[in-house]
Amino acid sequence: MKRLIALITLLILPAFAPTITLAQDFSQGSTARSWNLEGEQPALFEARVVDLLCELTGDCPTDCGAGKRQMGLVRTADNVMILAIKNAQAAFSGAAVDMALYCNQTVEVDGLLIDNPALGARNIYMVQKVRVAGGDWAKANKFTKVWASENPEAKGKGAWFRRDPRIKALIAENGYLGLGLAVDDAFIKDWF
Structure with a gap:
């Protein structure tokens, strides 16, 4: 039931979100590979990795759900919540496994930001790479290996x-x- 409520909340959230002007051009320095999606823009930014259910409901396990819950990014530049819904793999896989490793940490991410008001898509992010500030980049492609081991x-x-x-x-x-x-x-x- 909690998952259903969270899903409904995430689906209706864009309808109530105010129009936000980007604080800066987040494409500068990005090396994200295009997927030729409507409304995609390369985006490199610093953000805190959060468990979306925790942020929205207060249900906060210590490990951000261990990769089983949807993850988000609260962007440092403007405090906007970004939905990290996809990793770099072409397979139907989310970003939770890759992002849970950085639960409650501030990281840099490089990927594609989707903003398409006609589709109701706002602040949707496809993570391609992630790193702790000053660290090495890690590709966001762990889902299928983790799934196979589980x-x-x-x-x-x-x-x-x-x-x-x-x-x-x-x-x-x-x-x-x-x-x-x-x-x-x-x-x-x-x-x-």
Whole structure:
């Protein structure tokens, strides 16, 4: 239930967020690789890594959820909260595993900032590299290795999410659409 409330909060948050003028051009010095996404801009900045649920609800485990909770960045230059939703991998994977290592620390990040009001996307960040100030850059690409070590029984070829036991269990219970098996059956029959 907490995850559902947090997800709903994150989805409606952009609708209530005031328009914010960027304090500076965060593209200066960035070496982020473009993904050719609508509204993307390379962005290099300093920020404090935060557990979003902690920031929004006060539910604050000491380890920021150990990579199981959505992470955010509170940018030092203007105190704006940025949603760190993606890492540098092309696979469908988030940034939580990479960012949890820096829980409550101030870091520098380099990646792509997405700002597209037409889509309701504001302060969405795809982390490509991260470092503690003065340290070496680390690529934000740990998700699939961590996932594989946590799910050895799901070893095999193909995309990780097609083999993930949690995803397979949810599909078995709720269907591919998440609306129940009967709705799935009708949809598949109608469309395929």
